Amino acid sequence: MKKVFATGIFSRSFSLLMAVMFFMATPVTSYAGGSDPVYDSMTQKSESMSDFMKKANRYYGHILADTSSPESKRVLSMGAVYLSSGEILPDKFTVYFGKIKLFAYSLSKRKWIVIDSHPYPCGIRIYTLPWENSKSKKCNSITYTDSYAKVDLTKEEMNNCVLHFWGKTASIDKSDYLFYACAFDFWTDEAAAGKFTATSGIDTKNSDGSKTIVQLYSSRGLTTETIRKTQWGHTVPNDVYSEYNTSSLNALFESGQLEPGLYTGKEPKGTVPVDPYMKKTKIKDVTTGRSSLKLKWKKVKSGIDGYEIQYSDNKKFKNRTGSILISKASATSKKFKHIKYGKKFYIRMRTYKNVGKQKVYSKWSKKASAKLNG
Structure with missing residues (x-):
């Protein structure tokens, strides 16, 4: 031998201010549900739901897919505002969108990082339901300020439609990024309060961002109000939520900046997540x-x-x-x-x-x- x-x-080795109406001042932040809105986004029952959500049985947040497809090269944060089931469209109403951020859990840094960040969505359009027909149109009236976008809408514009919005695509580093999360701020005027439902999601895209490959998750639905709400969603399984310090995303949304030196290579360096610790x-x-x-x-x-x-x-x-x-x-x-x-x-x-x-x-x-x- x-x-x-x-x-x-x-x-070896995340006081009290009074809310003011419309755009005269920035509304205060109000989280719905329990003590951790990131966790609640995928575990608590929806506050309200659209007909589309009910048909898809999305009473809670769902992790739908991952980034393992060879075609998945980029990720895109997004959200949607639907008419809540049983509600009637107001003749005229206004929806506001604040900052939108996209996050990834970096194995090499051993923490959550910001991979895309904007003071308001980079794209806002009206899509005709059902989603499968992919028809969309521009909003007739959008006003941008330094910290939010104000979208004025009519009953005719939104009939059988959904308001869809998104950030910008970010490169996927499959050798480093393990989980993803997205958050955005939203609120409405009195006419729309209690009548609409907001959800969030993340799409994976091909190398030039022109084609959607899969949707990673769909969050629970939050009811629109005149005070600012933050809608969250993420791809972290419940049993490892604490292990990856996912609740730290709350603070990162409030003050975290875009991570410097992000991976920007033509191709990911690998397709296997490696935890150096x-x-x-x-x-x-x-x-x-x-x-x-x-x-x-x-x-x-x-x-x-x-x-x-x-x-x-x-x-x-x-x-x-x-x-x-x-x-x-x-x-x-x-x-x-x-x-x-x-x-x-x-x-x-x-x-x-x-x-x-x-x-x-x-x-x-x-x-x-x-x-x-x-």
Whole structure:
């Protein structure tokens, strides 16, 4: 028997002001629901709903998809204001939109960052329902100030329609961004108070932003009022909400600035989320036998769901590379059979954790090598 030993390294590492009418002054912020409006956006029942939302059974927020599609290259924050179910359109009314921000959880920075931010939506249009027909038209009257957009509407304009708005697209760094969130401020005049429902969402787009690939989530619905409300939504599963300090988004919406030095490359650097602070493993030894190879590694006691073994006859793992997932956190060895004589292998490992429908990986261990001489 021949043994080849390898060593690795281990690393570790979110008073009271009176509301004033119309646009004479900025309304105060009022959160609906519980103590954390970010969490509430996906867990609390909608305050009101449109006919479209009822038909789609969206009484609560829903995570709909992720960014794993190869076509998903950019993300776009967005929102919609629908006539609430059972309500009648006012003859004339006004909707106001304040700041809109898009956020991502950065694994490399270990925090939430702002990846798009504007004092009001960059686009506002009226879309004819149902959404599938994709017909839209300009609003007849929009007034912009330094801190909000004022949209004057009529019953005729909004008949069987929805007011749709958005920010600008931001690049997806699939190797770093794990979760996404969006928030915007909105309020109305007296004529529209209590009659409309606001929701938020995030779309993924293709490389030039011209095509929608998937919608990542849909939030619960909030009722329009004459005081400012903040509508939230996000893609963080409930069971890891606290682990990623998602409530810190509340403060980041109020004062956080666009993250400097954002990833702007032509292509993402990878498609696998890597958490640099996740516990790593290290290869203990590689034992070679007759046309077989046995790999042993150090067990990580907690915080993971399994291991990935990558092997190649290329020391940089660029070509002729394969991998095996070990979906048992307590495993410490793996045997490979039917290996050709005279072949030199390079092997490395990393741990992974299941986060929602996605796997998040640790950094790679140091590589080991072995050669079967027969």
